[in-house]
Amino acid sequence: SQTIHQWPATLVQPVGSPLSLECTVEGTSNPNLYWYRQAAGRGLQLLFYSVGIGQISSEVPQNLSASRPQDRQFILSSKKLLLSDSGFYLCAWSRRGTGELFFGEGSRLTVL
Amino acid sequence: GQNIDQPTEMTATEGAIVQINCTYQTSGFNGLFWYQQHAGEAPTFLSYNVLDGLEEKGRFSSFLSRSKGYSYLLLKELQMKDSASYLCAVPNQAGTALIFGKGTTLSVSS
Numbered sequence: 637s638q639t640i641h642q643w644p645a646t647l648v649q650p651v652g653s654p655l656s657l658e659c660t661v662e663g664t665s666n667p668n669l670y671w672y673r674q675a676a677g678r679g680l681q682l683l684f685y686s687v688g689i690g691q692i693s694s695e696v697p698q699n700l701s702a703s704r705p706q707d708r709q710f711i712l713s714s715k716k717l718l719l720s721d722s723g724f725y726l727c728a729w730s731r732r733g734t735g736e737l738f739f740g741e742g743s744r745l746t747v748l
Numbered sequence: 749g750q751n752i753d754q755p756t757e758m759t760a761t762e763g764a765i766v767q768i769n770c771t772y773q774t775s776g777f778n779g780l781f782w783y784q785q786h787a788g789e790a791p792t793f794l795s796y797n798v799l800d801g802l803e804e805k806g807r808f809s810s811f812l813s814r815s816k817g818y819s820y821l822l823l824k825e826l827q828m829k830d831s832a833s834y835l836c837a838v839p840n841q842a843g844t845a846l847i848f849g850k851g852t853t854l855s856v857s858s
Contacts, residue, residue, distance in 0.1 A: 726790055735778065735779060735846055740790060742788075
């Protein structure tokens with residue numbers, strides 16, 4: 637069976653500090669991978685998606701970046717966090733050709 | 749682009765039936781998804797509709813009308829554990845990602 641894990645689950649970071657969130661998928665090959673963010677009281681916002689190693693599509697211009705160094709690994713990064721980066725970050729995967737998303741447990745980021 | 753509208757909040761009592769509506773405007777159509785999200789948790793898949801009509805799955809059913817750009821999620825025999833946000837989503841124009849509505853927060857009381 638397929639599983640998805642992301643970490644850390646919770647983190648509190650000062651403004652201007654770097655960020656790295658990691659996500660891995662097991663039990664499948666060539667998944668589509670996604671990063672979404674959910675700010676307080678707002679909907680799920682698509683940040684990045686990837687259809688293959690090194691292939692990243694950015695949906696929203698901001699100070700975040702994503703990388704896919706391996707087939708089942710997706711990393712969300714920032715060099716300098718802003719207060720507005722606070723939120724609930726969700727990694728997800730889907731099979732090629734289907735739309736159903738399977739989400740990780742989420743990472744709650746608070747920027748102070 | 750894709751645009752999705754759904755009510756922000758709804759309330760209902762245990763044992764009742766509630767209908768959560770979703771209207772959408774899309775460039776092309778590749779189906780519509782409903783997800784459930786409990787507070788502080790990740791969303792989980794509920795249903796997928798690509799053809800018009802009603803899809804029933806236990807206490808939950810989902811309806812789609814492509815001509816009207818309209819869907820609803822019907823929850824029967826409500827339980828306290830059904831208190832959650834319900835998210836309507838459609839694929840983006842390229843079919844490579846899901847675009848979500850802002851969600852409807854349902855509160856079930858006894």
